[in-house]
Amino acid sequence: MNGNPYLEAFDWLADPVHWSGPSGIPMRALEHLGYTALGVFVAALIAVPIGLLVGHTGVGKGVAVAAAGAARALPTLGLVTLFALMLGIGLSAPLLSFVVLAIPSLLAGAYSAVESADPATVDAARAQGMTEWQILSRVEVPLGMPLLVGGFRGATVQVVATAMLAAYVGNGGLGRYIFLGLGSQDYPQMIAGSVLVIVLALVLDLVLLLTQRLTAPRGARTA
Amino acid sequence: MIGFENVRKEYPGGTIAVEDFSLEVASHESMVLVGTSGSGKTTLMRMINRMVDPTSGRVHIDGDDVAGLDPVKLRRSVGYVMQASGLLPHRTVLDNITTVPVLRGTSKNEARSRAHELMETVGLDAALASRYPAQLSGGQQQRVGVARGLAADPNILLMDEPFGAVDPIVRGELQQELLHLQRDLRKTIVFVTHDIDEAFLVGDRVVILRPGGVIAQIGTPQEILADPADDFVASFVGADRGARTLHVERTDGQDVVVDADGRAAGVLDAGGRSTS
Numbered sequence: 001m002n003g004n005p006y007l008e009a010f011d012w013l014a015d016p017v018h019w020s021g022p023s024g025i026p027m028r029a030l031e032h033l034g035y036t037a038l039g040v041f042v043a044a045l046i047a048v049p050i051g052l053l054v055g056h057t058g059v060g061k062g063v064a065v066a067a068a069g070a071a072r073a074l075p076t077l078g079l080v081t082l083f084a085l086m087l088g089i090g091l092s093a094p095l096l097s098f099v100v101l102a103i104p105s106l107l108a109g110a111y112s113a114v115e116s117a118d119p120a121t122v123d124a125a126r127a128q129g130m131t132e133w134q135i136l137s138r139v140e141v142p143l144g145m146p147l148l149v150g151g152f153r154g155a156t157v158q159v160v161a162t163a164m165l166a167a168y169v170g171n172g173g174l175g176r177y178i179f180l181g182l183g184s185q186d187y188p189q190m191i192a193g194s195v196l197v198i199v200l201a202l203v204l205d206l207v208l209l210l211t212q213r214l215t216a217p218r219g220a221r222t223a
Numbered sequence: 224m225i226g227f228e229n230v231r232k233e234y235p236g237g238t239i240a241v242e243d244f245s246l247e248v249a250s251h252e253s254m255v256l257v258g259t260s261g262s263g264k265t266t267l268m269r270m271i272n273r274m275v276d277p278t279s280g281r282v283h284i285d286g287d288d289v290a291g292l293d294p295v296k297l298r299r300s301v302g303y304v305m306q307a308s309g310l311l312p313h314r315t316v317l318d319n320i321t322t323v324p325v326l327r328g329t330s331k332n333e334a335r336s337r338a339h340e341l342m343e344t345v346g347l348d349a350a351l352a353s354r355y356p357a358q359l360s361g362g363q364q365q366r367v368g369v370a371r372g373l374a375a376d377p378n379i380l381l382m383d384e385p386f387g388a389v390d391p392i393v394r395g396e397l398q399q400e401l402l403h404l405q406r407d408l409r410k411t412i413v414f415v416t417h418d419i420d421e422a423f424l425v426g427d428r429v430v431i432l433r434p435g436g437v438i439a440q441i442g443t444p445q446e447i448l449a450d451p452a453d454d455f456v457a458s459f460v461g462a463d464r465g466a467r468t469l470h471v472e473r474t475d476g477q478d479v480v481v482d483a484d485g486r487a488a489g490v491l492d493a494g495g496r497s498t499s
Contacts, residue, residue: 124309129299142313217313219355
């Protein structure tokens with residue numbers, strides 16, 4: 001422990017022992033991704049339909065904006081602790097916190113996606129005889145897709161960066177290295193864990209950025 | 224036939240868009256509603272396809288009260304051409320034109336072959352079929368808008384200032400082509416504009432509206448020009464400025480028709496009619 005902990009962290013990362021087995025980096029990274037995906041997925045099931053509905057009808061926009069703002073202000077570590085006290089050790093408490101964390105971005109992304117459609121275009125679609133569902137699914141969502149994916153991007157990056165808290169209450173994920181290192185004052189391992197979380201967050205951000213670009217409606221991109 | 228019976232439109236908050244409006248539009252007739260903003264002309268037109276529901280009164284098409292018709296079905300059966308085209312920016316020209324037939328359940332192939340015909344009818348190059356609206360000029364976009372309005376072969380065509388957003392030269396071309404189209408198609412057209420010259424050109428009959436949807440005068444362009452009902456109409460059609468009072472002056476052996484300000488309007492041909 002006398003050397004530079006940053007250099008030792010890279011030694012730790014380079015050690016083949018840490019790249020295999022159930023507590024190896026690939027497995028932990030997969031767990032980490034799994035928690036993230038699950039959290040964002042459950043949040044999307046709640047937030048996206050509400051966001052689309054709010055964006056399409058304009059009803060409840062004030063409430064949605066206020067709720068999203070309030071949820072953003074909640075400290076996630078506090079939530080994990082609170083839920084863990086209520087639900088016990090396990091995956092439920094952190095997962096619930098990730099859902100709360102992901103909802104504001106997804107909600108804002110969904111309603112701003114729908115709202116971004118030119119009112120004249122929407123009016124024209126309605127005047128041609130599209131049903132409200134067809135207006136939403138064939139006009140508003142395709143045109144707002146980059147904003148909707150932007151909501152997923154924001155939510156995913158926030159959750160992936162926070163998912164290490166799952167290990168705080170006894171689960172896996174890359175947070176294991178951080179909390180194990182913290183417990184045993186093994187700073188290289190902590191740093192290695194942090195670096196892995198950062199890399200994962202950056203990669204996901206990049207992938208979703210590309211998705212955002214690819215889902216931009218073709219005709220609108222030339223405008 | 225389209226009928227308006229004592230139609231009134233009042234918005235929450237007390238704004239009255241239309242006070243009490245009655246009108247009958249005969250089948251195959253082209254009827255122009257003309258007025259300044261606030262005259263309720265667009266509101267009235269949009270009552271025909273239930274984009275606006277009247278607060279009281281009735282709108283009927285061939286005897287059926289539109290209030291009893293399903294708005295979505297009704298809108299699919301009425302062509303609608305709007306200002307600045309209202310095309311879907313994320314769909315190609317061809318997909319825009321086939322929107323309504325596809326909604327009505329026409330097979331994609333059939334709708335597409337019809338769309339190709341319509342592109343020819345409205346003077347669009349076939350190569351434009353796969354373009355997106357943003358890649359077209361304003362005039363081309365309006366042509367696509369007209370083709371889309373005609374795609375399901377509706378009996379009624381609603382046109383909301385369809386040529387308002389294009390330059391005067393292209394507007395002139397589009398107006399002439401609409402006249403040609405109408406000669407063949409004989410649709411029932413309700414056309415909204417604030418441009419009296421366009422109204423007189425396009426309309427078999429013209430309704431001049433005051434604010435609040437009050438009819439100032441209704442008649443053929445000839446009737447209105449020959450006998451403006453009051454000062455409002457005279458001012459609206461430009462008769463009070465002498466823009467409509469033409470006389471003949473002989474210049475270089477030609478009979479030249481000039482207006483009250485001495486501006487040349489055209490030459491008198493052998494038949495004795497002015498051409499512009």
